[in-house]
Amino acid sequence: MCKRIEFLSAMMILALLACSHQSAAQTAAVAAGSCLHGVKSYPTIQEAVNSAPSGGTVFVCPGTYTEQVTITSPLKLAGIRSAGQAASTIVAPATLVPNATSPTGGFSFPALLAVQGASGVSVSDIVVDGGGINCTWLICAGIAFEGSSGIVKSSVVRNFTNTTSSGVAIDADGSTLTAQGNSLHQFNWGILAANCTLTLRGNVISAGLVAISVNQSAGAVIANNNLQLTVGVPLFLSAVSGTMVWGNTIEAPADNAAIVLQQSQNNTITGNRIIGGFAGVSLVFEGFLPANTGNVIKANFLFNTNIGVMINDGGAPGGNTITNNSMIEANCGVETGNSIGDTLTPNNLLGVVAATCP
Numbered sequence: 001m002c003k004r005i006e007f008l009s010a011m012m013i014l015a016l017l018a019c020s021h022q023s024a025a026q027t028a029a030v031a032a033g034s035c036l037h038g039v040k041s042y043p044t045i046q047e048a049v050n051s052a053p054s055g056g057t058v059f060v061c062p063g064t065y066t067e068q069v070t071i072t073s074p075l076k077l078a079g080i081r082s083a084g085q086a087a088s089t090i091v092a093p094a095t096l097v098p099n100a101t102s103p104t105g106g107f108s109f110p111a112l113l114a115v116q117g118a119s120g121v122s123v124s125d126i127v128v129d130g131g132g133i134n135c136t137w138l139i140c141a142g143i144a145f146e147g148s149s150g151i152v153k154s155s156v157v158r159n160f161t162n163t164t165s166s167g168v169a170i171d172a173d174g175s176t177l178t179a180q181g182n183s184l185h186q187f188n189w190g191i192l193a194a195n196c197t198l199t200l201r202g203n204v205i206s207a208g209l210v211a212i213s214v215n216q217s218a219g220a221v222i223a224n225n226n227l228q229l230t231v232g233v234p235l236f237l238s239a240v241s242g243t244m245v246w247g248n249t250i251e252a253p254a255d256n257a258a259i260v261l262q263q264s265q266n267n268t269i270t271g272n273r274i275i276g277g278f279a280g281v282s283l284v285f286e287g288f289l290p291a292n293t294g295n296v297i298k299a300n301f302l303f304n305t306n307i308g309v310m311i312n313d314g315g316a317p318g319g320n321t322i323t324n325n326s327m328i329e330a331n332c333g334v335e336t337g338n339s340i341g342d343t344l345t346p347n348n349l350l351g352v353v354a355a356t357c358p
Contacts, residue, residue, distance in 0.1 A: 028053055033061025035080060045069045045090065049077070060126065062087035070099045071115045079125035086156055089127040096133065096140065103147035103174035104195050109137040111144035111171070121150035130160040130167060141171040149176040160187040165209065168192045179203055189213060200225060210236055214243070223247050235259045243267040252277030257310065263289040268296045279307040280327070285314035285338070295320045303328045308347070310335045317341035324348070332357040
């Protein structure tokens with residue numbers, strides 16, 4: 001009899017523990033919208049974010065949410081898909097207010113989704129639509145990570161084009177950010193990042209002035225993205241080091257370079273497919289800025305560019321390596337400019353008028 005009582009007591013304890021864990025899981029998750037049962041729901045995303053515990057999850061039901069959202073603690077913001085695609089859409093209200101602050105620049109600006117001073121934030125399956133907002137600030141962003149860390153994945157950011165050229169799809173400053181599998185289009189700047197640790201992988205970025213701009217950052221990985229611009233510069237890298245650019249497909253306009261590298265050291269650009277552009281890759285020297293040194297540009301496929309690779313070391317030994325690239329249908333393979341101490345051969349040329357030119 002005693003053993004039976006002990007067994008029943010143990011079973012009751014296990015049941016209570018199971019209920020406790022289930023209750024804790026439910027408490028850690030809240031929802032914006034009313035599509036989920038058994039989860040506390042709120043009419044706006046911001047109210048759901050405010051009520052979520054640190055490390056919790058905010059599910060966003062399909063629908064349109066006219067608001068600005070600010071996240072200041074670790075959490076997951078997860079849209080619920082409809083018909084197999086992201087359908088939880090944040091749109092700009094009539095009046096924007098600054099809700100993000102650059103940790104290095106110190107200026108404030110509005111973002112539709114701002115992550116400020118928070119670590120471990122995940123944003124997935126969310127649509128952010130600027131509606132072509134008229135921005136009067138230095139920056140107006142779709143998603144902003146400022147002094148934060150986290151990931152943006154499987155999301156859409158669109159319609160951040162304006163006459164002041166200040167519309168940014170994703171802005172990151174002083175942050176550790178992974179952007180993966182997103183679609184960004186109709187913007188002035190696609191991804192604008194400074195002083196960051198970045199992993200940008202598998203994004204489709206189109207219809208803007210600059211697809212990706214990375215400044216004053218080290219160790220970035222930019223891989224397997226599809227960058228398609230008819231104006232502007234697809235990939236602009238300034239004062240970066242240890243960056244790996246590989247496996248990207250880049251379509252550039254006829255009057256600009258597909259990849260611009262400025263005052264940067266020890267970066268690798270390899271295995272990319274570059275179509276069009278005045279130059280496939282341009283190593284730019286700006287006179288008063290440090291030169292590009294120790295960069296490796298190899299095994300890229302460059303098609304129908306006016307110049308394959310342009311290089312200017314600014315009168316100092318560059319030590320850059322430009323080898324084993326396939327250059328097809330170009331007027332010039334490598335424009336040496338003021339190249340000193342660089343390795344410029346071998347490269348594979350087909351239908352190129354001149355292997356090198358001054």
